[in-house]
Each structure stands twice: as C-alpha cells, then as structure tokens.
Amino acid sequence: xxxxxxxxxxxxxxxxxxxxxxxxxxxxxxxxxxxxxxxxxxxxxxxxxxxxxxxxxxxxxxxxxxxxxxxxxxxxxxxxxxxxxxxxxxxxxxxxxxxxxxxxxxxxxxxxx
Amino acid sequence: xxxxxxxxxxxxxxxxxxxxxxxxxxxxxxxxxxxxxxxxxxxxxxxxxxxxxxxxxxxxxxxxxxxxxxxxxxxxxxxxxxxxxxxxxxxxxxxxxxxxxxxxxxxxxxxxxxx
Numbered sequence: 379x380x381x382x383x384x385x386x387x388x389x390x391x392x393x394x395x396x397x398x399x400x401x402x403x404x405x406x407x408x409x410x411x412x413x414x415x416x417x418x419x420x421x422x423x424x425x426x427x428x429x430x431x432x433x434x435x436x437x438x439x440x441x442x443x444x445x446x447x448x449x450x451x452x453x454x455x456x457x458x459x460x461x462x463x464x465x466x467x468x469x470x471x472x473x474x475x476x477x478x479x480x481x482x483x484x485x486x487x488x489x490x491x
Numbered sequence: 492x493x494x495x496x497x498x499x500x501x502x503x504x505x506x507x508x509x510x511x512x513x514x515x516x517x518x519x520x521x522x523x524x525x526x527x528x529x530x531x532x533x534x535x536x537x538x539x540x541x542x543x544x545x546x547x548x549x550x551x552x553x554x555x556x557x558x559x560x561x562x563x564x565x566x567x568x569x570x571x572x573x574x575x576x577x578x579x580x581x582x583x584x585x586x587x588x589x590x591x592x593x594x595x596x597x598x599x600x601x602x603x604x605x606x
Contacts, residue, residue: 410592421495421582421597422534469592478524478536478550479584479595 382466387486390460396453398485400466403447409470411442413451414481415462422465422481425451456489463487493517495598497583503604504573512568512601514583520596522589523566525558527579528600534582540566541589573605 383401390396402411413425426433426440428449433440439452453460465484496515504510516523525537536550540560551557555573560566570577580600586593 421584421600422595424594424596427592427594478526478539479534480536481533483533 382468382482384464384466384482384485386483387488389488389490390453390456392458392489392491393455396456396460396487396489398451398453398464398466398487399448400451401448402466402468405446405468406470409468411440411446411449412467412469413438413440414465414467414479415460416465416484417459417462422479425464456487458489458491461487461489495583495585495596497581497598497601499601500599501602501604503606505606506575507572509569509571510573510603512570512581512603514566514568514585514598516564516566516583516585517596518564520585520587521563522586522593523560524584524586524595525566525568526582526584528582529579537568537581539589570603573603575605578603578605 410427410429412427414422415425416422426435426438428440428442430442430446442449463484463486465481495517498513502510521542523540526534527537528534538551538558539547555571558566558568580602582597582600584595584597586595
C-alpha cells in the first residue's frame with residue numbers, strides 16, 4: 379500500500395469546516411483512499427473512502443485531486459465531539475486477501491469552543 | 492446488536508495469569524480481525540478469520556497468544572502467562588467479506604493491564 383503523509387496536528391473552531399489534508403503521491407491506479415478516526419479511548423471509526431471521484435456521506439466529504447496524489451477530508455461543521463486522531467490510508471483492491479489495516483501517525487484534530 | 496461488541500471493557504490481571512477476551516462481530520460479517528494498540532502507538536495486527544478458512548495468525552507475537560472463532564461468529568482471544576508488555580488495548584473489527592477494501596468496523600476495545 380502507498381505511504382501517506384499527514385500533518386501531526388490541526389485546530390479548528392467549533393462550527394467551522396475542518397479540512398484535513400493527506401498526501402499519497404505514490405498511489406497507484408487500483409488503490410482506494412480511506413479515512414478513519416479514533417476518538418480518545420475508543421476504537422477506530424470508519425469515515426469515508428473513495429477511488430477518484432469526490433465522495434460525501436453523512437459524516438464528511440472526501441475531495442481527491444485529479445492526479446490522485448492528495449486528498450482532503452472535510453468535516454463541514456466541526457463539533458467538539460469531532461476531536462480525534464484522523465488517519466488517511468490507501469488500500470489496494472485485492473479480493474479474497476487478508477488485508478489488515480495499518481495506520482500511520484495521523485492528524486490530531488482539536489476542535490476548539 | 493448494531494455494532495461490534497467486546498468484553499470485558501477493562502481487565503486487570505497479575506503477571507503469569509491467563510486472560511480471555513471476547514468479541515461479538517456484526518451479524519453477517521464473515522471476516523473478523525484482532526488488533527492491539529499500545530499507549531500512543533498505532534494498530535498492531537494480530538490475527539484474521541475469514542469464513543471457514545484457516546486463520547491468518549501471522550501477527551501473533553508469541554505462542555502465548557491464541558484465538559478461536561466458534562460457529563463463524565463470536566471470537567475469543569486468549570493470552571496465556573501474561574507479561575507486563577502485553578498491556579494494551581485489544582481491538583476487534585469485523586467486515587462483510589474480508590476483502591482488502593471492505594470497511595472494517597471496530598469494537599470499543601478491551602483495555603488489558605498486567606501488573
């Protein structure tokens with residue numbers, strides 16, 4: 379799987395949009411971009427994933443650049459409960475294989491009141 | 492239940508004792524993963540079950556660790572003769588099919604403390 383690079387920490391004001399960047403310049407054509415987060419003392423939580431099109435769900439939006447070398451996770455109206463470590467990972471689409479998750483150091487997002 | 496559940500939520504044990512950790516995956520999910528996470532560290536893969544196939548045990552750190560999955564549902568992770576370095580949060584995840592792009596849904600974890 380391609381390596382990802384994220385800033386170690388970010389702050390965001392409550393109610394504002396939180397934009398979390400991720401670089402994955404070595405991503406290959408069959409690799410998906412996934413985002414998970416981990417709130418303190420909880421298990422990781424899936425947020426969203428995409429291949430090349432932008433994606434939106436009830437939690438967030440994922441914007442992937444046209445060259446797919448970077449992406450941005452957008453939390454449109456951050457709340458204090460969104461304070462967590464956010465992990466960006468890329469995973470190859472290989473069916474039938476046991477592909478465990480590997481997280482890097484992620485971005486610690488702190489939502490400020 | 493709606494999500495992955497794990498029990499107990501916290502376990503304190505003495506060095507040398509055996510412990511059992513339980514995971515109930517999401518109903519219908521054929522794949523089940525065990526991970527552990529030490530304080531401030533990333534996920535460490537332990538073992539993976541997929542349907543009736545032989546489990547992938549490549550992440551188990553020693554022969555003191557073992558896991559079973561009965562009836563394709565509930566799984567138990569057993570640690571024998573616990574050591575202080577086994578202290579960590581043990582996380583269970585399940586996914587629908589077990590392919591690399593399946594979303595994994597995590598339980599809340601079991602925090603194990605070995606005194």
